[in-house]
Amino acid sequence: MGSPVVLGIESSCDETGAGLVRDGQLLGHAVASSMDEHARFGGVVPEIAARAHVSSLTPVVSRALTGAGLRMRDIGAVAVTTGPGLSGALQVGLAGAKGLAYALGVPLYGVHHLAGHVAADTLEHGPLPDPCVVLIVSGGHTSLLLVRDLARDPILHLGDTLDDAAGECFDKVARVFGLPYPGGPAIDRAACTGDPGAVAFPRPLTGPRDAPYAFSFSGLKTAAARWAEQHRIRGARLPLADGAAALQEAVADVLTRKAVAACRVYGVGTLVVVGGVAANSRVRALAEERCREAGITPRVPPLRLCTDNGAMIAAVGDLLVRAGARPAPLDVSVDPSAPL
Ligand code: KG4
Numbered sequence: 001m002g003s004p005v006v007l008g009i010e011s012s013c014d015e016t017g018a019g020l021v022r023d024g025q026l027l028g029h030a031v032a033s034s035m036d037e038h039a040r041f042g043g044v045v046p047e048i049a050a051r052a053h054v055s056s057l058t059p060v061v062s063r064a065l066t067g068a069g070l071r072m073r074d075i076g077a078v079a080v081t082t083g084p085g086l087s088g089a090l091q092v093g094l095a096g097a098k099g100l101a102y103a104l105g106v107p108l109y110g111v112h113h114l115a116g117h118v119a120a121d122t123l124e125h126g127p128l129p130d131p132c133v134v135l136i137v138s139g140g141h142t143s144l145l146l147v148r149d150l151a152r153d154p155i156l157h158l159g160d161t162l163d164d165a166a167g168e169c170f171d172k173v174a175r176v177f178g179l180p181y182p183g184g185p186a187i188d189r190a191a192c193t194g195d196p197g198a199v200a201f202p203r204p205l206t207g208p209r210d211a212p213y214a215f216s217f218s219g220l221k222t223a224a225a226r227w228a229e230q231h232r233i234r235g236a237r238l239p240l241a242d243g244a245a246a247l248q249e250a251v252a253d254v255l256t257r258k259a260v261a262a263c264r265v266y267g268v269g270t271l272v273v274v275g276g277v278a279a280n281s282r283v284r285a286l287a288e289e290r291c292r293e294a295g296i297t298p299r300v301p302p303l304r305l306c307t308d309n310g311a312m313i314a315a316v317g318d319l320l321v322r323a324g325a326r327p328a329p330l331d332v333s334v335d336p337s338a339p340l
């Protein structure tokens with residue numbers, strides 16, 4: 001008998017995702033987002049996110065099944081994000097996953113959200129080479145990891161952000177620039193016509209004495225906010241495209257420089273860039289360019305698998321099932337600040 005179809009459920013933030021994976025193959029997935037409901041507040045409102053998951057979860061699972069040409073009874077295991085993320089939002093997904101696993105009589109697997117982002121790439125490019133360096137860049141995380149076997153070995157943390165995540169920096173600066181939420185895609189669009197060299201934004205923690213794999217984006221955020229403020233004080237029009245392009249260049253430069261350095265130091269031949277900010281056009285382009293120069297293979301999942309989705313959670317579930325991992329007990333709880 002082959003591997004079971006794994007249903008993955010993601011609900012850690014504002015996306016409700018369901019995905020179906022078997023033997024490393026993506027069979028179908030669907031995502032609903034409550035992003036528009038948060039836009040007027042300038043950020044995700046946890047209560048609104050949790051309520052949106054309640055309305056969206058069942059329809060999203062149903063859409064994923066229909067898209068894959070499968071029925072409920074074809075599901076052989078359920079994987080669900082247990083953390084990190086917003087507590088109420090996570091609980092909706094976990095409660096739904098438990099109900100399904102119990103009713104179908106199939107095993108339940110708790111999945112770490114970041115392991116999900118890493119595994120997303122396997123759905124497009126196949127199994128990860130052992131070892132690989134992974135740069136996770138999202139709205140809540142900016143980390144460099146050394147990954148071996150996702151289902152069996154612990155992930156080695158090389159470095160993290162000391163303050164804001166890269167996506168958070170984009171989101172907050174976008175707000176100051178008067179761009180809509182979420183800020184990352186808005187900055188990316190605005191940057192298209194800008195000159196990245198127009199403003200010399202800082203490259204935090206890139207000095208010879210700085211921690212090689214640590215990041216810091218709060219100083220960059222402040223520098224961008226001050227730059228915008230100076231234009232306002234002078235009553236000058238904000239050269240938005242230039243500001244966006246220069247900010248994006250600074251973020252992409254720091255991220256890719258450190259990630260490629262980590263590959264060199266650890267003698268690793270593959271860099272995987274995942275998470276919402278991996279959707280950024282300049283981050284993608286610069287990662288490819290610098291990897292090519294260094295003789296490293298870059299792997300970046302397609303845009304639809306970069307931002308939060310259920311397929312990436314199903315991908316981890318599928319790895320766990322095939323590795324013979326122990327399922328979670330039905331009284332498993334969420335862990336909003338789960339360490340890796
Ligand atoms: O991984 P994700 O969907 O959710 C978290 O786990 O945080 O990442 C969301 C983050 C947001 O900060 C969003 O602004 C950023 O990813 N993002 C982008 C782009 N698309 C999404 N940042 C820069 N450029 C983009 N094109």
Ligand code: ZN
Binds near residue numbers: 113117138275276
């Ligand atoms: Zn995420």
